[in-house]
Amino acid sequence: MNRFSRNLATVLLAVVCAAATVPADAADEPIDMQRAKELLQKQRSGGQLSDDERAYLDRAKEIRAQRRNGANPNTRREGGRNANVGKSSVGIEPLCCMAADADYRGEDGGLYGGGRNTPPDSLMAAFAKQVPKVRPLNKKGEPDEEGKIVLLSIGMSNTTQEFSAFQRSIDTDPRKAKSVVLVDGAQGGQSASEWTVRNAERTWSRLDARLVAAGVSPEQVQVLWVKQAELKPLPDEMDNARVLHEHLVEILNRAQARFPNLRLAYLSSRTYGGYSGRHPEPESFATAFSVRWLIRDQIAGKPELSWDPESGEVKSPLVMWGPYFWADGVRPRASDGLVWNREDFVADGTHPSESGRAKVAKMLTDFFTADPTAKGWFVGQ
Incomplete structure (x- = not known):
């Protein structure tokens, strides 16, 4: 495993220690960082990931990046932009129209x-x-x-x-x-x-x-x-x-x-x-x-x-x-x-x-x- 893989695996493992999973609204299912670490090791060792496995690993990396930079993927602010969360339409015309x-x-x-x-x-x-x-x-x-x-x-x-x-x-x-x-x-x-x-x-x-x-x-x-x-x-x-x-x-x-x-x-x-x-x-x-x-x-x-x-x-x-x-x-x-x-x-x-x-x-x-x-x-x- 190269240096990047070791570092990323270490960070992923650290997140596991802090929180075993991420709530379901951060992905289509809770992210198990231990599983993400195993998928990373499989990928870096030359193994082929399925589409679902790759998407799962991508979400884990994104959550890792948010945590590293102090962001909370589950934070929801009241008012402003977040008043539009969960809406099936917001009343804006597409730019092309x-x-x-x-x-x-x-x-x-x-x-x-x-x-x-x-x-x-x-x-x-x-x-x-x-x-x-x-x-x-x-x-x-x-x-x-x-x-x-x-x-x-x-x-x-x-x-x-x-x-x-x-x-x-x-x-x-x-x-x-x-x-x-x-x-x-x-x-x-x-x-x-x-x-x-x-x-x-x-x-x-x-x-x-x-x-x-x-x-x-x-x-x-x-x-x-x-x-x-x-x-x-x-x-x-x-x-x-x-x-x-x-x-x-x-x-x-x-x-x-x-x-x-x-x-x-x-x-x-x-x-x-x-x-x-x-x-x-x-x-x-x-x-x-x-x-x-x-x-x-x-x-x-x-x-x-x-x-x-x-x-x-x-x-x-x-x-x-x-x-x-x-x-x-x-x-x-x-x-x-x-x-x-x-x-x-x-x-x-x-x-x-x-x-x-x-x-x-x-x-x-x-x-x-x-x-x-x-x-x-x-x-x-």
């Missing part, structure tokens, strides 16, 4: 603002320049018809559960190009700050290990899907969105420095949070503004998000919206009828159930096989 003249705390409608859900012409022109550079590469990063295009996920527990479901379904889909390799770099308990501040190097090192396990190299990573959140969100949803925005910028900077051939990044915000006590509404809804602000900053030419080598040092991949997952609970989204039912989440109301993962996986499949900026490199001949 808000009009140009809408006003949510100073923000108008549309994913890209101004009521637009499609990228502005300048961004499409940038993608037309960047997309042809996404091509099969060998492990040295050299063009090779037999090489690979790695699509890598970055995020927290929800992200890994959803991307894993997408990976299982798309790997047998004949539409996916044989050169495209999906690697799930997202990790349970690793929220945005874990990728940037507290345990950044350890988190990125685990991602490196997953690339090795998939038989690919950092030089073959060319596309990201990023979905993130804050572990300890601020009470005001817009303040929280601003902090998340800053962390997303740093995540992209770190990724670009680590993966020299990284070209594109597709970002998604959270699903509905009305059933969650940990990430209630309107926090989950407002994470969409973190993505919007980042894209606007890049279009505006902010140096920390520079993507074009002809304009200076490359600090970031070119960024665009990926699938937008938020809908107002059981109220059908006007654009496509999307709803989020209580059964789409496990008992904590935060993590996706099997049906919730399947919804996200389908939206990811539809996006990567049909979006004009993705299908050219994702779909086979």
Whole structure:
């Protein structure tokens, strides 16, 4: 067992001594930290975990991270955001359905603002320049018809559960190009700050290990899907969105420095949070503004998000919206009828159930096989 495994196992065991289980509202069943330790040891020794075992371990890691940072996953504040906990609808229009003249705390409608859900012409022109550079590469990063295009996920527990479901379904889909390799770099308990501040190097090192396990190299990573959140969100949803925005910028900077051939990044915000006590509404809804602000900053030419080598040092991949997952609970989204039912989440109301993962996986499949900026490199001949 390596040093990380010993340290994590020690922390998990310490939590066992403090409390044998966590109440059921933190997951679909109480977390037995001794079982989590055994699953960790099995994983680190090369054993294959089932989907349920992996989800169980992810929840244990997230609870461990919360305890380590002084958070209580069972804390419920009165009033404010928590007045929305347990609600099947909160009366907010999805950003993709808000009009140009809408006003949510100073923000108008549309994913890209101004009521637009499609990228502005300048961004499409940038993608037309960047997309042809996404091509099969060998492990040295050299063009090779037999090489690979790695699509890598970055995020927290929800992200890994959803991307894993997408990976299982798309790997047998004949539409996916044989050169495209999906690697799930997202990790349970690793929220945005874990990728940037507290345990950044350890988190990125685990991602490196997953690339090795998939038989690919950092030089073959060319596309990201990023979905993130804050572990300890601020009470005001817009303040929280601003902090998340800053962390997303740093995540992209770190990724670009680590993966020299990284070209594109597709970002998604959270699903509905009305059933969650940990990430209630309107926090989950407002994470969409973190993505919007980042894209606007890049279009505006902010140096920390520079993507074009002809304009200076490359600090970031070119960024665009990926699938937008938020809908107002059981109220059908006007654009496509999307709803989020209580059964789409496990008992904590935060993590996706099997049906919730399947919804996200389908939206990811539809996006990567049909979006004009993705299908050219994702779909086979």
